[in-house]
Amino acid sequence: MTTPKIIYTLTDEAPSLATYSLLHIIQAFTKAAGVTVETSDISLAGRILANFPEHLSAAQKVTDGLAELGALTLKPEANIIKLPNISASVPQLKAAIKELQSQGYKVPDFPENPQNEAEKEIKARYGKVLGSAVNPVLREGNSDRRAAASVKQYARKHPHRMGKWAANSRTRVAHMSSGDFYGSERSMTVPEAVSTRIEFVSKDGKVTVLKDKLALQAGEIIDAAVMSRRALRKFYAEQIAAAKKEDVLLSLHLKATMMKVSDPIMFGHAVSVFFKNVFDKHGDLLKELKINVNNGFGDMEAKVLALPEAKRAGIVADIADCFRNQPPLAMVNSDKGITNLHVPSDVIVDASMPPMIRDGGKMWGADGKPYDTLAMIPDRCYAGVYDATVEDCKKNGALDPATMGSVPNVGLMAQKAEEYGSHDKTFEIAGDGVVRIVDTSGKVLLAQNVEQGDIFRACQTKDAPVQDWVKLAVSRARLSGTPAIFWLDKNRAHDAQIIAKVDRYLKDHDTNGLDIKIMEPADACRATLTRVRQGKDTISVTGNVLRDYLTDLFPILELNTSAKMLSIVPLMNGGGMFETGAGGSAPKHVQQFQQEGYLRWDSLGEFLALGVSLEHLGQKFNNVKAQILAETLDQANARILDNNKSPARKVGEIDNRGSHFYLALYWAQALAAQTRDKEIQARFTPLAKALTDNEAKINEELLAAQGKPVDMGGYYHPDFGKISKAMRPSATLNAALGAI
Numbered sequence: 001m002t003t004p005k006i007i008y009t010l011t012d013e014a015p016s017l018a019t020y021s022l023l024h025i026i027q028a029f030t031k032a033a034g035v036t037v038e039t040s041d042i043s044l045a046g047r048i049l050a051n052f053p054e055h056l057s058a059a060q061k062v063t064d065g066l067a068e069l070g071a072l073t074l075k076p077e078a079n080i081i082k083l084p085n086i087s088a089s090v091p092q093l094k095a096a097i098k099e100l101q102s103q104g105y106k107v108p109d110f111p112e113n114p115q116n117e118a119e120k121e122i123k124a125r126y127g128k129v130l131g132s133a134v135n136p137v138l139r140e141g142n143s144d145r146r147a148a149a150s151v152k153q154y155a156r157k158h159p160h161r162m163g164k165w166a167a168n169s170r171t172r173v174a175h176m177s178s179g180d181f182y183g184s185e186r187s188m189t190v191p192e193a194v195s196t197r198i199e200f201v202s203k204d205g206k207v208t209v210l211k212d213k214l215a216l217q218a219g220e221i222i223d224a225a226v227m228s229r230r231a232l233r234k235f236y237a238e239q240i241a242a243a244k245k246e247d248v249l250l251s252l253h254l255k256a257t258m259m260k261v262s263d264p265i266m267f268g269h270a271v272s273v274f275f276k277n278v279f280d281k282h283g284d285l286l287k288e289l290k291i292n293v294n295n296g297f298g299d300m301e302a303k304v305l306a307l308p309e310a311k312r313a314g315i316v317a318d319i320a321d322c323f324r325n326q327p328p329l330a331m332v333n334s335d336k337g338i339t340n341l342h343v344p345s346d347v348i349v350d351a352s353m354p355p356m357i358r359d360g361g362k363m364w365g366a367d368g369k370p371y372d373t374l375a376m377i378p379d380r381c382y383a384g385v386y387d388a389t390v391e392d393c394k395k396n397g398a399l400d401p402a403t404m405g406s407v408p409n410v411g412l413m414a415q416k417a418e419e420y421g422s423h424d425k426t427f428e429i430a431g432d433g434v435v436r437i438v439d440t441s442g443k444v445l446l447a448q449n450v451e452q453g454d455i456f457r458a459c460q461t462k463d464a465p466v467q468d469w470v471k472l473a474v475s476r477a478r479l480s481g482t483p484a485i486f487w488l489d490k491n492r493a494h495d496a497q498i499i500a501k502v503d504r505y506l507k508d509h510d511t512n513g514l515d516i517k518i519m520e521p522a523d524a525c526r527a528t529l530t531r532v533r534q535g536k537d538t539i540s541v542t543g544n545v546l547r548d549y550l551t552d553l554f555p556i557l558e559l560n561t562s563a564k565m566l567s568i569v570p571l572m573n574g575g576g577m578f579e580t581g582a583g584g585s586a587p588k589h590v591q592q593f594q595q596e597g598y599l600r601w602d603s604l605g606e607f608l609a610l611g612v613s614l615e616h617l618g619q620k621f622n623n624v625k626a627q628i629l630a631e632t633l634d635q636a637n638a639r640i641l642d643n644n645k646s647p648a649r650k651v652g653e654i655d656n657r658g659s660h661f662y663l664a665l666y667w668a669q670a671l672a673a674q675t676r677d678k679e680i681q682a683r684f685t686p687l688a689k690a691l692t693d694n695e696a697k698i699n700e701e702l703l704a705a706q707g708k709p710v711d712m713g714g715y716y717h718p719d720f721g722k723i724s725k726a727m728r729p730s731a732t733l734n735a736a737l738g739a740i
């Protein structure tokens with residue numbers, strides 16, 4: 001028999017800092033039960049290094065953790081704990097490369113405008129690292145995200161603060177009414193496996209192959225949609241004028257990380273429309289500076305400010321003029337003057353809209369005060385859900401975390417389903433003409449008329465993942481006795497194909513006595529919110545994008561953060577991947593850690609993921625010790641919540657490291673108290689005693705480490721020794737753990 005093994009991922013930013021402290025505890029505990037916990041580096045820096053071995057010395061070379069893990073997800077024994085990682089925008093990628101170079105790693109610069117074949121090859125390799133490059137590779141299963149009962153109960157007992165929603169709030173969601181992906185989408189299900197390509201036929205008949213091999217399986221859904229450049233820019237111009245007239249902040253909400261090809265382009269148009277006068281007047285200079293507007297206003301501002309005084313003055317004055325004449329922009333960081341249009345990866349719709357809704361419809365203005373906002377979400381595929389939520393809050397007031405129902409999600413995600421697998425089939429079109437998907441005999445499956453600058457996008461959805469998703473939805477509805485709604489729009493081409501499959505595959509299951517509906521997303525949202533306000537739970541069964549959006553939206557309203565979610569990916573081949581929480585890598589937390597030596601990251605997501613990972617392992621290998629570890633960990637988690645031992649927010653209070661200590665204490669106590677396995681009991685009794693006896697001393701040592709700046713020796717590729725020291729400052733705790 002293979003030894004039971006868990007792979008724990010090493011990622012970036014706050015979750016990776018937490019790992020320096022937590023992993024040690026986890027390994028000490030699991031070792032005692034014969035379970036090994038190994039690590040796999042899938043951090044941004046690690047992925048860069050793995051992709052350029054020939055630029056590195058033998059000692060610098062690393063293994064390709066992501067490729068290894070991707071292969072593992074296909075095996076039944078897979079048991080992976082996946083922490084959130086950076087999905088890098090171009091500015092972040094460049095910063096990581098620069099840092100690695102400064103540390104002596106000779107990785108090449110990122111050639112934004114490749115001049116020759118060699119540079120093109122480097123850019124293509126970096127393309128594999130860019131954006132959401134990890135999750136789609138590992139997600140060989142659909143997604144089951146929900147708040148654990150103990151977590152929901154805690155949130156009801158200790159409701160977080162909510163902003164007030166005024167009936168006359170001027171906040172609103174704005175979306176396009178035509179020319180978007182929604183309006184143009186065409187979709188079909190192919191009956192037989194077919195080999196296709198995507199090509200652009202220009203007006204004069206010249207054919208350019210955009211993607212030459214696109215294999216479709218029998219029963220696979222393929223979509224083709226276009227975002228019109230003209231319609232998008234017109235929409236932005238209209239909304240900029242509207243925000244000014246309505247006297248509200250202007251904000252844009254996209255997902256440039258996961259939609260790494262389409263959304264940076266859409267972001268770039270917003271920047272060039274907002275600063276239209278600057279682009280009209282200084283076009284040549286901006287070209288000379290090699291400004292890529294898709295990287296945001298921040299990049300442009302930095303290059304402009306670096307100009308010699310004589311060249312700089314005119315353009316700086318015109319930028320200031322724009323800021324004066326246009327509506328005020330919502331701010332990402334008002335202290336530092338970072339606007340919503342500065343960096344494409346700063347405003348990620350799933351993480352930017354929910355806090356706005358939680359905070360009474362307000363975003364930050366340049367003066368650091370909250371204001372109403374016009375939230376631009378250009379495409380209609382998903383804007384309606386946020387619109388429905390905003391309007392519901394205007395009508396009925398803020399939601400109440402003390403009483404509100406829960407919205408677990410079953411999300412279609414496996415095998416790069418839908419938009420989140422579309423990067424290699426998304427293109428900014430060079431001229432006017434037609435983009436078509438044709439088979440090898442030349443038969444056209446789908447076609448779209450395009451104009452220069454339009455964004456063409458094709459998406460795939462395989463049949464097996466849809467079957468698995470329907471099965472998961474039925475099983476969650478059955479197990480939890482909760483109504484389930486499929487959020488699907490029969491008027492959207494892609495959804496109509498999915499609905500046909502859902503209707504068909506629901507028949508494979510016993511749905512007797514279950515309440516399962518299919519509703520258009522905005523209607524589904526309204527119906528769900530009505531139930532939420534009555535304290536009732538409703539499972540949302542959604543496609544990949546709404547999975548992402550809703551598992552931040554509802555958790556942030558219900559629990560204040562999506563970090564506390566249970567996030568399970570039952571892999572289609574029998575393994576398990578356990579994601580920690582539903583949120584990201586919290587860059588703000590790293591800044592606080594660097595400045596104040598305080599880490600407010602809440603590892604509850606990791607604790608919960610470890611629990612289900614051990615449970616899966618216990619069941620799979622019939623391993624009683626692993627089951628005992630899982631049960632006692634569950635008890636420890638409940639005590640952490642009950643006794644309020646989660647991280648607070650400020651220096652002098654318990655932080656991430658303190659909460660890890662309490663995890664060790666409560667877990668050891670629970671293991672020492674159980675009698676099912678005497679060997680484990682004997683093993684943990686001395687540790688439980690040592691930690692119990694030294695509680696005050698350990699807390700003192702942990703608190704003493706706070707309140708001063710921490711030198712991490714790097715941001716993307718920090719220094720192992722420095723961070724280990726900073727994250728494990730209690731000699732007493734370290735000694736106790738070392739002794740078992």
Ligand SMILES: NC(=O)C1=CN([C@@H]2O[C@H](COP(=O)(O)OP(=O)(O)OC[C@H]3O[C@@H](n4cnc5c(N)ncnc54)[C@H](OP(=O)(O)O)[C@@H]3O)[C@@H](O)[C@H]2O)C=CC1
Nearest residue numbers: 084085086087257348351563583584585586587588601602
């Ligand atoms: N699964 C994955 O790998 C995911 C990765 N990402 C990536 O993460 C990066 C940052 O994304 P961003 O959208 O800013 O979202 P984050 O979730 O990192 O940050 C948003 C806010 O959520 C709160 N938060 C998130 N996690 C925790 C936690 N464990 N404990 C306490 N609070 C938490 C914090 O709010 P507060 O101010 O209250 O502390 C934080 O500032 C991006 O690169 C993004 O692509 C994003 C989502 C998922």
Ligand SMILES: O=C(O)CCC(=O)C(=O)O
Nearest residue numbers: 087132135257258548582
């Ligand atoms: O992969 C990413 O970039 C983010 C994933 C995400 O936001 C999610 O799955 O909720």
Ligand SMILES: [Mg+2]
Nearest residue numbers: 350548552582
């Ligand atoms: Mg998300």
